[in-house]
Amino acid sequence: MPPAAAASCPLLRRAPAAPFAALSGALSRSGMARRLVAASAGGGGRAPAYGGLLLDAGGTLLQVARPVAETYASIGRRYGVTKPEKGIMEGFKRAFSAPWPKTLRYQGDGRPFWRIVVAEATNCTDDDYFEEVYQYYAHGDAWRLPVGADTTLRELKDAGVKLAVVSNFDTRLWKLLKDLNVSDMFDAIVVSSEVGYEKPAPEIFKIALDQIGVEATNAVHVGDDETADKAGANAIGLECWLWGADVKTFSEIRDRILTTDDPQ
Numbered sequence: 001m002p003p004a005a006a007a008s009c010p011l012l013r014r015a016p017a018a019p020f021a022a023l024s025g026a027l028s029r030s031g032m033a034r035r036l037v038a039a040s041a042g043g044g045g046r047a048p049a050y051g052g053l054l055l056d057a058g059g060t061l062l063q064v065a066r067p068v069a070e071t072y073a074s075i076g077r078r079y080g081v082t083k084p085e086k087g088i089m090e091g092f093k094r095a096f097s098a099p100w101p102k103t104l105r106y107q108g109d110g111r112p113f114w115r116i117v118v119a120e121a122t123n124c125t126d127d128d129y130f131e132e133v134y135q136y137y138a139h140g141d142a143w144r145l146p147v148g149a150d151t152t153l154r155e156l157k158d159a160g161v162k163l164a165v166v167s168n169f170d171t172r173l174w175k176l177l178k179d180l181n182v183s184d185m186f187d188a189i190v191v192s193s194e195v196g197y198e199k200p201a202p203e204i205f206k207i208a209l210d211q212i213g214v215e216a217t218n219a220v221h222v223g224d225d226e227t228a229d230k231a232g233a234n235a236i237g238l239e240c241w242l243w244g245a246d247v248k249t250f251s252e253i254r255d256r257i258l259t260t261d262d263p264q
Contacts, residue, residue: 046258048161052214053257054205054233056223057167060243062143062176068092071142072122072133079129081122085093088121095120106193110170123216135190138172140179152250162212164188166205166221168228187212199225200232209238220236 055061062072069085069092076083083091095117105113111134118133119125136142157163163186167173170193177183188211190204199203209216216238223229224243233240241247247256 023255026116033086046159046199048156048159048257049259050161050220050257052162052164052209052212052219053156053253054164054166054208054221054238056199056221056225056229056243057165057169057177058175059224060222061145061149061165063144065144069121071136074120075122075132075136076122076129079124079126081124083122091121091123092117104192104198106168106170106191106198108171108193110172110193114170138175140176143176143180145180145182148222148250148254150185151184152254153182155174155254156257157185161257162187162213162214162219164190164208166190166199166208166223168192199223199228199234202232202236205233205236205238218251220257222247222258 012126050095067085067089067148069089069244071090072088073083073085075081098120100113107113114134115130118130120154122129124130153163165173165177165186165188166214167190169191171191173191174183174189183189188208192198195207197203197207199205205216205221209219212219216236219238221229221233221238221240222243223233223240226242230240230242239255241256247253
């Protein structure tokens with residue numbers, strides 16, 4: 001039931017986006033400014049082209065250690081779940097894409113939302129089954145970091161880049177980042193269930209930028225969802241690289257930030 005597996009299923013209302021031409025011009029000008037600042041650092045070093053990096057969690061920084069449907073099915077066998085993995089995944093996506101009657105999907109620990117998702121995915125409403133699945137994803141060993149993520153974060157931090165997590169997630173995220181030994185690398189961790197806004201709402205991005213003290217035009221966001229991440233970030237003039245499309249590895253993120261060339 002991790003957010004990672006369903007980040008590609010947009011549920012939230014799209015935040016108002018700036019006109020494409022105006023936005024492209026603004027981002028282009030900001031890219032030129034970053035290039036001049038980086039060049040003024042002198043020498044052949046890799047000066048940061050951005051002052052801040054915002055990262056999505058589930059589906060970007062956090063990847064599930066094994067497929068969600070496989071996990072649901074294997075745990076479910078002890079509770080009489082016989083639904084095939086393909087059907088489980090279909091049910092999972094269907095539940096995630098259904099309209100959510102409340103303002104936020106994730107409130108507090110997220111249990112009300114996840115209980116519906118697990119039941120829809122597996123046709124099992126056993127409370128003990130749900131709790132075992134829920135607790136499984138509350139531990140770091142259910143997740144993994146992309147190759148090179150920890151090294152990239154450290155290099156960026158050492159170069160003076162401010163780092164923040166901006167995630168539609170529940171309160172389990174704090175423990176997961178700690179279990180994976182990356183929580184201390186971030187200058188801010190902004191969790192939707194705690195701040196009361198979910199991407200693509202502009203407020204959640206603004207909160208993160210305020211906490212790290214970086215302007216939107218001097219930062220970049222990396223996430224895996226076209227609506228929640230890219231449209232949401234672009235709506236406030238924040239550049240966004242889509243994970244899996246614009247950038248596919250953390251070394252690419254590092255090289256696009258620690259360079260004296262315009263990354264666009």
